[in-house]
Amino acid sequence: MVTVATEADGIQIQDITARAGVFSQEEIECVGELWEEYRDLGAEQCGYHFIVDRDGSQVLGFACYGRRDLTDGVFDLFWIAVDPSARRGGVGRGLLTASEDAVRKMGGRMLIAETSGTAHYEFTRKFYLNMGYAAEASIKDFYSMGDDLAIFVKRL
Amino acid sequence: MVTVATEADGIQIQDITARAGVFSQEEIECVGELWEEYRDLGAEQCGYHFIVDRDGSQVLGFACYGRRDLTDGVFDLFWIAVDPSARRGGVGRGLLTASEDAVRKMGGRMLIAETSGTAHYEFTRKFYLNMGYAAEASIKDFYSMGDDLAIFVKRL
Numbered sequence: 001m002v003t004v005a006t007e008a009d010g011i012q013i014q015d016i017t018a019r020a021g022v023f024s025q026e027e028i029e030c031v032g033e034l035w036e037e038y039r040d041l042g043a044e045q046c047g048y049h050f051i052v053d054r055d056g057s058q059v060l061g062f063a064c065y066g067r068r069d070l071t072d073g074v075f076d077l078f079w080i081a082v083d084p085s086a087r088r089g090g091v092g093r094g095l096l097t098a099s100e101d102a103v104r105k106m107g108g109r110m111l112i113a114e115t116s117g118t119a120h121y122e123f124t125r126k127f128y129l130n131m132g133y134a135a136e137a138s139i140k141d142f143y144s145m146g147d148d149l150a151i152f153v154k155r156l
Numbered sequence: 157m158v159t160v161a162t163e164a165d166g167i168q169i170q171d172i173t174a175r176a177g178v179f180s181q182e183e184i185e186c187v188g189e190l191w192e193e194y195r196d197l198g199a200e201q202c203g204y205h206f207i208v209d210r211d212g213s214q215v216l217g218f219a220c221y222g223r224r225d226l227t228d229g230v231f232d233l234f235w236i237a238v239d240p241s242a243r244r245g246g247v248g249r250g251l252l253t254a255s256e257d258a259v260r261k262m263g264g265r266m267l268i269a270e271t272s273g274t275a276h277y278e279f280t281r282k283f284y285l286n287m288g289y290a291a292e293a294s295i296k297d298f299y300s301m302g303d304d305l306a307i308f309v310k311r312l
Binding site: 024026027030069070071072073074110112136137138139140141142143144145151153155 | 180182183186225226227228229230266268292293294295296297298299300301307309311
């Protein structure tokens with residue numbers, strides 16, 4: 001069941017991020033920092049919304065989204081990750097759909113997902129395309145030389 | 157002379173932002189928030205670097221740039237503004253060149269300037285093109301309906 005993340009989910013969220021197999025150490029730490037702001041300040045105050053797909057007490061995956069400053073109704077999907085043992089079961093699809101629904105409820109009209117252009121992220125890019133996102137823009141050599149930024153956009 | 161901004165420049169920076177004629181109230185407040193972080197914490201701690209072009213005690217313009225998280229050597233030009241009375245004198249050009257030099261010194265290899273695609277910002281877009289930036293990507297209806305995001309990139 002997809003629901004708003006609570007304090008007890010923090011350890012599993014960080015564990016899933018570390019085990020997802022696609023994030024660098026710096027990215028794993030960034031998720032941790034955003035989580036701590038969310039846990040300590042709340043989503044309204046810090047701007048980061050965390051949701052989880054939970055089966056009993058087990059977190060299967062999570063997503064984190066928030067409003068883009070200086071825009072009228074644009075939100076960023078900062079993070080989405082599924083436990084490797086729970087893949088191919090629609091967890092990612094459910095989390096992304098729930099993020100879109102929540103963004104719509106907050107008056108959002110666009111959700112942006114940024115990811116890497118490397119082969120390592122091919123599954124992720126296909127996932128966004130399958131979910132109705134357009135590969136709207138890219139910046140060559142953004143993350144590092146040879147690692148482009150790919151910007152996926154869905155109008156809600 | 158272009159130099160690192162000091163506490164005394166704050167009032168003039170905010171005044172120039174307000175009088176520049178292109179920024180919304182929300183954007184003016186955003187500059188103020190970044191400035192306060194810079195003043196109170198310093199550039200290294202908060203990640204926002206402010207420079208000014210100062211003629212005696214008068215600030216002619218300012219720029220604000222900083223490192224983009226999770227990238228290897230990408231920096232954002234967050235703000236650049238010139239006092240309306242000091243335009244067409246090369247102040248903007250000097251501030252942008254100084255920003256690029258500073259970014260290079262910090263190991264940066266790319267500077268990104270995001271701006272609006274509306275007619276109101278045509279001068280700004282031409283300025284970036286003249287300064288050697290490429291109009292690398294855009295997102296339709298980003299800031300608001302009819303107001304696209306234009307992403308300008310310079311490899312340093």
